Amino acid sequence: MTLNYEVVLAQFSQLLNEVADYCDLGCSEKIVDEIVPRDKELFPIKPCCVAGRWCWADIDVDPQHEIDTVESGFKPCFIYANRVISDDRKRWAENTYPTTCKLSSIWRREGMSDLVVVCDLEATCWEDGETQTIERMEVIEIGCLLIDFEGNQIDEFSSFVRPVQNPILTDFCTTLTTIRQEDVDNAPVFCDAMSALDAWLDARSIGWASWGRFDCKLLLNQQQRYSEDFAFTKLPHLNIKDLWRRSTRPKHSRTTDLYQALAFHGLLFEGVPHRALTDAQNTAKLVPLIPRADIEREMKVR
Numbered sequence: 168m169t170l171n172y173e174v175v176l177a178q179f180s181q182l183l184n185e186v187a188d189y190c191d192l193g194c195s196e197k198i199v200d201e202i203v204p205r206d207k208e209l210f211p212i213k214p215c216c217v218a219g220r221w222c223w224a225d226i227d228v229d230p231q232h233e234i235d236t237v238e239s240g241f242k243p244c245f246i247y248a249n250r251v252i253s254d255d256r257k258r259w260a261e262n263t264y265p266t267t268c269k270l271s272s273i274w275r276r277e278g279m280s281d282l283v284v285v286c287d288l289e290a291t292c293w294e295d296g297e298t299q300t301i302e303r304m305e306v307i308e309i310g311c312l313l314i315d316f317e318g319n320q321i322d323e324f325s326s327f328v329r330p331v332q333n334p335i336l337t338d339f340c341t342t343l344t345t346i347r348q349e350d351v352d353n354a355p356v357f358c359d360a361m362s363a364l365d366a367w368l369d370a371r372s373i374g375w376a377s378w379g380r381f382d383c384k385l386l387l388n389q390q391q392r393y394s395e396d397f398a399f400t401k402l403p404h405l406n407i408k409d410l411w412r413r414s415t416r417p418k419h420s421r422t423t424d425l426y427q428a429l430a431f432h433g434l435l436f437e438g439v440p441h442r443a444l445t446d447a448q449n450t451a452k453l454v455p456l457i458p459r460a461d462i463e464r465e466m467k468v469r
Contacts, residue, residue: 199252217252255401282321283405284368284375285312285454287446288382291333292340301388305330307351308344309360310443313372316462318455324367325444327354344441357389361397368399374466376405378425378450403466407450410457410465425449432456 199217206215289308293299311324327350330336336348355363377383383404390400411428425446426436434452438445454462 203253216254218254219250219252281373282313282315282371283454284372284399284402285314285407285447285451286310286375286377286382287443287450288377288385289344289346289441289443290385291330291336292343293337294339301384303332304385305332306357306360306385306389307336307340307346307354308443309364310445310447311364311368311375312444312447312451313368314451314454316454316459318451320451321371322367323444324364326360326363327351328360329354329356331356345439346442358393358395361390361395361399365398370398372402374403374405375399376407376450376454378446379408380406405462405465407453407457410461411453414457414461428453 203215203217287310288306290304290306292304306328307330308328309324309326312320313322313324314320327346329351334351336346336351341347354360383406386400390397408423408425408428412423415431429436429449429452432453436449438448440446
């Protein structure tokens, strides 16, 4: 069953051509300069998008689609903003329009799945007992897997990263990760590796996920140290560890690790541990086992 897109576009064309009327719902563009700094103060690590002249367009759908949307609590419609004022994620140029659609859940059931990046990082580390903080650690390997929410792999990215604050890896770090000094000596520095990651991803993902919060904290901290800005870190972050624990509650304690989570589903950790791409591949196995509604709810919150 498919939508009649010609009919939809015909109904929508008046809005796209700015024929329809607009109304002020109470938030004037004159106060945008006041709203944005306040938003960044309240949510310092979250991307901000400001759009105006929002329009609602009802669309005609076949009877079965109408039943599906009503039963799902949705209304067959397009919602679009005629003007983008600013967008931290650089998804749309200024003075263009973004669109959203309440029929997205139905389209997904027909095969149009969203994509998410599962990411893992390896970082410089030292023997237990030595000072080991986020501020001191540096990324030495990035591993990413682009998948759909059914767990199907679309693409992968892997790169060593050369540390500069502590350029010589400790014996402890080399033994733990199997990453050799020569691997990082010939690797791009953090900013170049992140730029390569942005180019590889090319806006294909609606968010990125990792096992726990450590990877997100490390990326944001190191990005801040270099005063750089990357598209990847502006994407919403999903904590797979928290999402998985919530979906299996109260069967597991807060100390559950990735190995135990996989074992709960009869799965084994495959590959060499403490390598970025391997850890990302094993984390990705859990994504299709987490209720889709839980993931979507988390995406909306963030």
